[in-house]
Amino acid sequence: MPTNQQRREAAKRKLERQQERRVQRSQRRKQVAVITAVVVVVGVVGVVFAGVSFLGGGGPAPSDAKAPPSSPAAAPTPLNIPTQIAPPPKRPQAFPATVNCAYPSDGKPPARPARPPSTNGVSAQGTVPATLATSAGQIDLTLDKALAPCTVNSFVSLAKQGYFDNTQCHRLTTSPGLQVLQCGDPTGSGSGGPGYQFADEVFPELTYGRGYLAMANGGPDTNGSQFFMIYGGAEALSPNYTVFGTIGPAGLGVLDTIARAGHDGSMDPNPGGGKPNKDVTITKATAR
Template sequence: MATGKERQRQLAREHYERQMQRRIERQAKTKRNAVIGSTIGVVVVIGGVVAAVTLLGGNDSQPQAASSSPAAKPVDPTKVTCSYPEESKGEVKKVGVPPSKPDLSATQMTMNTSQGDIVIDLQPLKAPCTVNSFAFLASKDYFDGSSCHRLVNPDGGGLAILQCGDPLAKADGKGVKDGQGGPGYSFADENLGGMPYGRGVVAMANSGPNTNGSQFFLIFGDETKQLPPQYTPFGTVSKGIDILDKVSKGGFLADNTAPKVKVQIKDVTISGKS
């Protein structure tokens, strides 16, 4: 039988063990809560970035959520097979589907607009399926009569673009569906990270990965740090950058992103550079 002193020592030992167990449990709970808090913080930060970039406006194809993308991988354009699956979202103007074999001879695109010609040197070897789509759509007079519907020109610098390519856009400040038009098909991203965004660069607008259609944007500003590499760059303006500057200075319509200086596309031609 245990003596009184032995019983006291046993009770003291058990009390000590219970204290240590509770301490361990508190430390584990504190660590777990710290991890959960960090996760929530990351979600809030990401949400803030998405919200900030989405403020560029509209429900059309557009530069949107900032995220990291892998650098462009070298491709052999002669071995590329292009795929253009059906896409029925938005306002569709169907003229058929481009051929699966890309047209690598298409090296220059001329947009004859109401403000003059804008000439774009294309990159068929870096973005073969993108250039192939433009060559096809131009041959079908797809862009004729459409207007560049969206101007982004923030005060004090920042992302500065003119967005075009919606075949049904009127850009008069009244068309609520401006920016929702497409060719009825989509295609995959190309050349991501393969060409730095900068003044004169032309890239595809999209509403997420691999959702390219016919809308594209022309960059006329120098500050492009907030634009992540997730929009296919496929060419550079070689003539007509002054037109973009003129449109920029004109500003946009009140309560709308349509430019005051209207840019209507009369015709688009694709050719080899002379």
């Protein structure tokens, strides 16, 4: 039979074990609470991060696009580039033999130093041969004064000043309704210009097709130095972009090669397209 002393010691040990188990249960409850709080915080942070990552504003107009700093996966190679060259456009009503042009400041610093061209007595007759020597090949152009005398006047002036030399064509689109290569911004960002702007020379009947050379813009009468070359379809365009020339067959062959290499998708989905996968640097622009 256990003695009273032994019974007291046994009871004491039992009490100590009970207290130890209560302490362990309390510690486990605290650990669970901490882990739960961490999980909740991580979840909230994840939701907030996801919201920030996927929220985005609308992009600028198709003609004045700014490429984001990152470059997503390359876009698929275009499968259908029309081969039929569109007939050169003609104005329904001709300009007089000479016109006066205006090239006011656009309120922005020029992307590269440039002087505005002459404004009075600008010829609206005849054509001007021009060439873009690029890292991808030579692109031959014919500038049409009868279509857009003030635009041709500006392009020729900038070319003679070397404004386009050693500049990158920053945007390529390959969707069936808009197949163009955009150039003319020395910054390569899609936001640069010569520091001046001028009026559109468009008409309601204007449509676009393979082989056209047209001005990019950021809205009505905001033409500057950026232009685009249509190598395929352009049904998505409304008649708001001044056509001022055409691209020769050899130049279109160069553009087709550039287009088939695709783009990096950095401007998808809005305004569309991205930087060409095949480098296109205008090494020298000439207009005679």
